Amino acid sequence: MSATTPLPRPATNLLPTARQCAVVAIFTLSLSWLLHVLSGTPYLGVFGRIGFIGAALLMAYSIAGGVHPRWMGAGPARLAAVVLTAPVAALVTALATQRGRFLAYLGDTQTLVGHVLMVVLSIFFGVLFSLVAMRNERKARERADQLGIELEKNRLERELLDARLRMLHAQIEPHFLFNTLSNVEALVAAGSPNAGPVLRHLIAYLRAAMPRLNDADATLETELQLVRSYLELMQLRMPDRLRFTVSAPAGAGTLRFPAMALLTLVENAIRHGIDPNIDGGRIDVGGRLDDTAGKLVLWVHDTGKGMSETAQPGTGLSNLRTRLHAFYGDGTRVDLHEVEPHGLRVELHFYAGGKA
Structure with missing residues (x-):
């Protein structure tokens, strides 16, 4: 109609x-x-x-x-x-x-x-x-x-919102895929014996991840599983330089969540924080749910190169802000905090009972 x-x-x-x-x-x-x-x-x-x-x-x-x-x-x-x-x-x-x-x-x-x-x-x-x-x-x-x-107005607005989310998601998918493939290319070019195992794990990971990329019913729990699999893959590539933890906020696992939103932050932390750092670093992914206010805070904390190396605006963070606002409405924000002595903490703030 x-x-x-x-x-x-x-x-x-x-x-x-x-x-x-x-x-x-x-x-x-x-x-x-x-x-x-x-x-x-x-x-x-x-x-x-x-x-x-x-x-x-x-x-x-x-x-x-x-x-x-x-x-x-x-x-x-x-x-x-x-x-x-x-x-x-x-x-x-x-x-x-x-x-x-x-x-x-x-x-x-x-x-x-x-x-x-x-x-x-x-x-x-x-x-x-x-x-x-x-x-x-x-x-x-x-x-x-x-x-x-x-x-009719609400229906058209919803269709417009869905189309906008699909467009933003389509921009993220190749960004993620090409970055992970470039990691494998670097191992192959260096003649690393880890290239074969990493490639096998990458293929297994992509088989599990690709069906979720366009999942309209993706939840925070499935997103955290995707993040954990990605970090395990990256740890195979640099076992002596990467440590990580992934913890889910209690009671928020079934919350609808835009697919690959956290994964974008983790990928940025690897690419701009851990990779350029000689000693590598640590990545902690977690969250906190305020049941009273219905507010959820998620974070990706890394001990990599820090703000000076990661402060340049990019497609990933821009799309992430837009997708979160489309999902959860007003009150949504993405905060970047520099960590001493070095590192970056990115926090996602939104209300769990938003538009989604």
């Missing part, structure tokens, strides 16, 4: 709604009691006539809304039907109650005046209730249309 496609409306029902029936029933009961008190006529007799007229007007109103000439709108058709039905319904009640005395009934001035008064009251209240009902129906349609517009 496009943004300009009008929302379909349900077919008009020829029968009155339960609410309309209840309103008419309450009104006819009240009006019958009032006329009974004023005229002294038995209540059941008054209610029989008023109730029949009220039911006839309600049916005329409902049917005219769905069946009316093309040259006449539903509103005018309903009013015309009520005005025409009122005297007919009053006449039917007179015929039913008077039977053989109908001519004498019309010949008596007092009863004739009462009959005319009943017709006038029927038209007056019928038109009044019709106007109120049409006004309520118009407001209900406006609310339904407004709700439909909001739903």
Whole structure:
């Protein structure tokens, strides 16, 4: 459904709604009691006539809304039907109650005046209730249309957000893949005996990782598993220069999390922090969940070259900020802290109950 496609409306029902029936029933009961008190006529007799007229007007109103000439709108058709039905319904009640005395009934001035008064009251209240009902129906349609517009707007915004996330994800995938392959190339060029085992572990890792790269239902737990596998692979490449820990924040494993977000930070820590450092270093990945505020902090802490070597803006961090904001909304931020005597700590701050 496009943004300009009008929302379909349900077919008009020829029968009155339960609410309309209840309103008419309450009104006819009240009006019958009032006329009974004023005229002294038995209540059941008054209610029989008023109730029949009220039911006839309600049916005329409902049917005219769905069946009316093309040259006449539903509103005018309903009013015309009520005005025409009122005297007919009053006449039917007179015929039913008077039977053989109908001519004498019309010949008596007092009863004739009462009959005319009943017709006038029927038209007056019928038109009044019709106007109120049409006004309520118009407001209900406006609310339904407004709700439909909001739903369509939310759907389009979600589609735009998904497309944006797919575009950003597509930028990250080759970035990650080419960087890991360049590590293998360096080992092969140096003639390292570790090249074969590293390549085998890389193939196994990619077989496990590639299905997750476009996983819309990726969680923090699966992301941490991916990070741990990547660090194990990197440790094979430089066993004497890399140490690491990966710990999951308690209670946050099932949280939806953008795939490869943490992996991007870990890869940057290897490439810009640990690799250039002669003595290598340590990488710690962890997090902390504040249950009260619903805020989650994740970090990647390395003891590599530090801020001076890693402060240049790049595609990875830029895309990471955009993806986190799209996932979790306002209140999301990415902080970089220099660590003494050297190293870098990157923290992701966001609310676990955000947009995702």
